[in-house]
Amino acid sequence: MQIITLIQTKGGSGKTTVAMSLASAALAKGEKVCMFDGDVNQQLLGWQTAYEEADWGRVKKAPWPVTLTIKQPPASVEDLYAEVEALEAAGTDLLIIDTRPGTYKDTDDLALVADIVVIPAKPAQAEWRLVLSAFKWMEDLSKTISDEDSFPQVRSVLANVPTKIINAAARVGGSKLPQHDKVVLDNLLKTPHFDTMLPNSRLFEHFLHHGPLPVAQYAHRAAKGGTLMANNFEDLTVICISLYDEIKGSAA
Numbered sequence: 001m002q003i004i005t006l007i008q009t010k011g012g013s014g015k016t017t018v019a020m021s022l023a024s025a026a027l028a029k030g031e032k033v034c035m036f037d038g039d040v041n042q043q044l045l046g047w048q049t050a051y052e053e054a055d056w057g058r059v060k061k062a063p064w065p066v067t068l069t070i071k072q073p074p075a076s077v078e079d080l081y082a083e084v085e086a087l088e089a090a091g092t093d094l095l096i097i098d099t100r101p102g103t104y105k106d107t108d109d110l111a112l113v114a115d116i117v118v119i120p121a122k123p124a125q126a127e128w129r130l131v132l133s134a135f136k137w138m139e140d141l142s143k144t145i146s147d148e149d150s151f152p153q154v155r156s157v158l159a160n161v162p163t164k165i166i167n168a169a170a171r172v173g174g175s176k177l178p179q180h181d182k183v184v185l186d187n188l189l190k191t192p193h194f195d196t197m198l199p200n201s202r203l204f205e206h207f208l209h210h211g212p213l214p215v216a217q218y219a220h221r222a223a224k225g226g227t228l229m230a231n232n233f234e235d236l237t238v239i240c241i242s243l244y245d246e247i248k249g250s251a252a
């Protein structure tokens with residue numbers, strides 16, 4: 001079982017969205033997924049209810065996938081490690097841990113149990129220094145444990161990225177971007193990061209409504225006139241799978 005923990009010092013950076021994206025990728029691969037919602041706003045814990053209550057109009061909703069469970073993380077470190085063992089024994093392929101913004105002790109524990117810690121980085125001027133502070137937090141945390149070899153890998157992922165920035169990142173020197181965007185992009189790309197970026201998309205914004213991407217994709221594919229939407233969900237799923245494959249490759 002792979003364990004991925006999302007952390008950030010800053011709120012609204014995309015932790016929960018990246019968590020849902022990775023769950024979507026793993027479900028698309030037929031994997032068994034568990035998510036821990038370590039945030040006080042309990043957005044993930046409410047995901048299934050929000051999905052079930054959403055009005056999809058003429059499109060027939062599929063049942064919530066039985067291969068996805070969402071729980072609160074255990075309160076103590078002992079219970080956390082016991083739960084991880086139980087999930088592993090139950091054949092879980094992936095555990096994704098979402099956390100609250102800010103540097104809290106409970107988040108330290110949720111980071112330490114991971115194979116890989118992912119720091120979502122929104123490419124905005126006001127945010128990139130907070131990405132560095134999240135890396136510094138993890139570096140300081142790594143010094144507090146006796147066996148540094150067992151410390152998770154730490155990488156950023158550029159999340160909620162406007163198309164013009166994705167296009168510029170593919171070009172040498174990131175040409176045609178306003179200077180402030182270029183500075184932010186250059187600095188983020190200097191951090192240890194995954195190459196796959198998550199684009200800004202309405203479909204990501206409405207995750208609570210449509211549920212995991214493959215679920216929405218298949219439901220729309222089966223609906224009359226739903227092909228275009230199904231294709232949109234599929235395109236995003238491909239991007240999420242690319243990120244998930246990169247993460248799995250780096251933790252191996």
Ligand SMILES: Nc1ncnc2c1ncn2[C@@H]1O[C@H](COP(=O)(O)OP(=O)(O)OP(=O)(O)O)[C@@H](O)[C@H]1O
Pocket residue numbers: 008010011012013014015016017018039041100101159160161198199200201202204205206
């Ligand atoms: N790729 C994206 N495209 C469009 N909207 C996005 C994208 N990623 C995140 N958002 C939106 O940005 C907002 C913040 O994202 P999200 O909730 O994932 O961040 P967070 O780090 O979990 O926030 P918090 O710290 O409050 O828990 C949400 O409204 C979300 O829908």
Ligand SMILES: [Mg+2]
Pocket residue numbers: 015016017039043098
């Ligand atoms: Mg969140």
